[in-house]
Amino acid sequence: MNVNNLPVSQYINELYEKHRNNHEGQVATYIPELGRADPRRFAIAVATADGFVYEVGDTHHPFSIQSISKPLVYGLALEDRGLPYVLTRIGVEPSGDPFNSIAFDERHNRPFNPMVNAGAIAAVSMVAGTGHEARFTRILNIFERFTGREPKLDLAVYSSESATGHRNRAIAYLELNARMIEGDVDEHLSLYFRQCSLLVTARDLAIAGATLANDGLNPLTGKRALRREHVRAVLSVMSSCGMYDYAGEWQFDVGLPAKSGVSGGIMGVLPGQLGIGIYSPLLDPVGNSVRGVKVCEDLSRRFRLHFLEQRGTARTAIRRSYRGSNVRSKRMRTASDNRRLDTLGAEIEVLELQGDLLFTEAEKISRRVNEDIETATYFILDVERLFHVDPVAFDLLASVRAVLSARGKELIFAGPKTVSPIEESTTDMAEWFPSVDSALEAIEDRLLGVQDQDAIVALEEFDLLADMTPEQREALSASLYEQEFKRGDILVRIGAAPDRLFFMTRGRVNVSVPVGDDAVGYRVSTIDPGNIFGELALFGKPPRTADIVGATDGEVLVLLSEALEALRKDRPDIYNCLVMAVGRSLAERLGRANGAIRALAR
Numbered sequence: 132m133n134v135n136n137l138p139v140s141q142y143i144n145e146l147y148e149k150h151r152n153n154h155e156g157q158v159a160t161y162i163p164e165l166g167r168a169d170p171r172r173f174a175i176a177v178a179t180a181d182g183f184v185y186e187v188g189d190t191h192h193p194f195s196i197q198s199i200s201k202p203l204v205y206g207l208a209l210e211d212r213g214l215p216y217v218l219t220r221i222g223v224e225p226s227g228d229p230f231n232s233i234a235f236d237e238r239h240n241r242p243f244n245p246m247v248n249a250g251a252i253a254a255v256s257m258v259a260g261t262g263h264e265a266r267f268t269r270i271l272n273i274f275e276r277f278t279g280r281e282p283k284l285d286l287a288v289y290s291s292e293s294a295t296g297h298r299n300r301a302i303a304y305l306e307l308n309a310r311m312i313e314g315d316v317d318e319h320l321s322l323y324f325r326q327c328s329l330l331v332t333a334r335d336l337a338i339a340g341a342t343l344a345n346d347g348l349n350p351l352t353g354k355r356a357l358r359r360e361h362v363r364a365v366l367s368v369m370s371s372c373g374m375y376d377y378a379g380e381w382q383f384d385v386g387l388p389a390k391s392g393v394s395g396g397i398m399g400v401l402p403g404q405l406g407i408g409i410y411s412p413l414l415d416p417v418g419n420s421v422r423g424v425k426v427c428e429d430l431s432r433r434f435r436l437h438f439l440e441q442r443g444t445a446r447t448a449i450r451r452s453y454r455g456s457n458v459r460s461k462r463m464r465t466a467s468d469n470r471r472l473d474t475l476g477a478e479i480e481v482l483e484l485q486g487d488l489l490f491t492e493a494e495k496i497s498r499r500v501n502e503d504i505e506t507a508t509y510f511i512l513d514v515e516r517l518f519h520v521d522p523v524a525f526d527l528l529a530s531v532r533a534v535l536s537a538r539g540k541e542l543i544f545a546g547p548k549t550v551s552p553i554e555e556s557t558t559d560m561a562e563w564f565p566s567v568d569s570a571l572e573a574i575e576d577r578l579l580g581v582q583d584q585d586a587i588v589a590l591e592e593f594d595l596l597a598d599m600t601p602e603q604r605e606a607l608s609a610s611l612y613e614q615e616f617k618r619g620d621i622l623v624r625i626g627a628a629p630d631r632l633f634f635m636t637r638g639r640v641n642v643s644v645p646v647g648d649d650a651v652g653y654r655v656s657t658i659d660p661g662n663i664f665g666e667l668a669l670f671g672k673p674p675r676t677a678d679i680v681g682a683t684d685g686e687v688l689v690l691l692s693e694a695l696e697a698l699r700k701d702r703p704d705i706y707n708c709l710v711m712a713v714g715r716s717l718a719e720r721l722g723r724a725n726g727a728i729r730a731l732a733r
Contacts, residue, residue, distance in 0.1 A: 163291050
């Protein structure tokens with residue numbers, strides 16, 4: 132694929148050209164090694180929550196991560212200590228002071244937030260591990276989970292930070308004196324200097340941002356970097372405190388959780404959608420990349436990325452709905468059972484869901500179920516077309532199920548258990564079927580009171596032969612022979628000649644057609660006792676169009692084409708009755724199929 136043909140790629144290339152000649156700002160020099168950065172370096176990377184990366188410029192040029200390490204290590208502290216404990220040691224309020232200010236929240240005896248140096252030192256002090264190297268290895272590991280690759284340490288930057296980091300030492304010892312942190316201060320400071328000196332690229336920052344956007348799951352590696360409950364905490368402090376003294380204006384103009392670093396990097400996040408990584412070492416007076424801020428402002432305006440931007444009214448997740456009286460399972464039942472389901476099937480309501488299921492969508496589903504609670508007993512939620520289910524929405528549906536259960540009714544899920552958080556949930560959601568068809572089939576059995584799956588249906592009980600006299604049925608029976616089959620036996624093979632007609636008397640068979648590499652094939656229908664199959668033998672000689680395979684052990688009565696021809700010549704009354712009965716059956720099935728199409732087309 133030529134990425135340059137994509138509109139987003141074209142736009143970020145335009146942004147690169149628009150801002151590359153902006154030489155405003157200065158490289159950071161308070162850490163001497165940062166002053167060596169090439170001011171011409173410039174990179175833009177955008178990574179989507181499903182792992183596609185757009186990039187232009189020096190996106191693979193390494194630079195020290197500096198303060199952009201703070202949200203990642205804060206996330207690690209949350210993983211190690213838990214949010215309640217971390218909140219006792221680090222606040223979440225903007226300080227109103229520079230990032231390296233020696234100021235604390237004296238009322239709570241803690242740093243104001245984890246994005247200032249005091250809060251970042253407190254965060255690294257909470258990273259678990261025995262000894263400096265073990266703890267640093269854990270920091271490397273979380274960086275690797277976020278970016279998808281192992282970071283390297285810039286020893287020159289680390290040495291420069293260590294040699295000039297006297298203000299940070301003062302902050303750390305004041306924290307120790309006030310019991311804001313515990314343990315070996317020098318070890319904590321060394322870890323802090325090392326985390327800030329790890330090398331990243333603009334592409335790394337975009338992927339780390341996309342990982343936060345993807346609820347803590349790295350979209351490229353599929354590995355979890357952070358538990359979803361901690362992602363919200365990290366994004367919250369990035370949103371309010373991540374851009375130094377420019378945080379308020381940033382949220383007003385750009386409206387994305389973000390973190391900048393004095394080496395010239397910016398990492399931005401649009402939850403659920405994308406991550407942004409930008410590198411340009413020329414800084415404005417508050418320490419943010421001049422080009423980076425301009426690019427993010429343009430991106431936000433062009434693509435309406437501001438997290439408070441109105442993106443349209445919430446739509447219902449219900450794609451369509453129908454009753455079991457209109458749309459049946461693929462089970463081919465007897466005419467009498469079908470007539471009963473014409474009425475009983477109305478107790479089944481299927482709600483096809485689509486898209487993302489958040490609180491507002493789940494709330495609308497709960498109202499819809501409540502509207503129909505008097506007329507339906509079984510509510511099937513078809514989740515096959517869902518992309519994401521918010522945990523809150525899932526819990527709300529569990530509450531809907533409890534309400535239904537108290538009324539003697541059921542909420543049933545149908546579809547693959549592959550939608551987060553469905554696959555992670557331990558909530559008892561009662562029955563779960565792999566497809567709507569299997570759910571419909573099982574509920575139809577309940578409504579019909581089907582119990583003995585091994586019952587035998589004698590020829591005189593076939594609805595199709597109801598118009599025949601006893602003498603005619605006896606004469607027909609004399610032309611048939613019995614054939615037993617086992618589960619998995621092939622009674623009819625696709626492409627074979629239509630040389631026989633089958634009367635199902637016991638067990639069930641599946642009608643299937645091959646699809647792709649599926650050895651089993653796609654199930655067209657399942658035929659119950661009391662029905663016939665192989666009708667092509669009556670109406671011509673085209674080859675069989677499907678396989679018919681035993682779904683259970685069973686038995687059929689077989690009418691060979693020679694015997695059928697003999698009936699046509701010697702007993703036209705039986706032959707004609709049989710043809711008319713099959714014709715009526717096909718017409719009835721066609722009518723039901725058309726009714727199902729009308730119901731599904733609404």
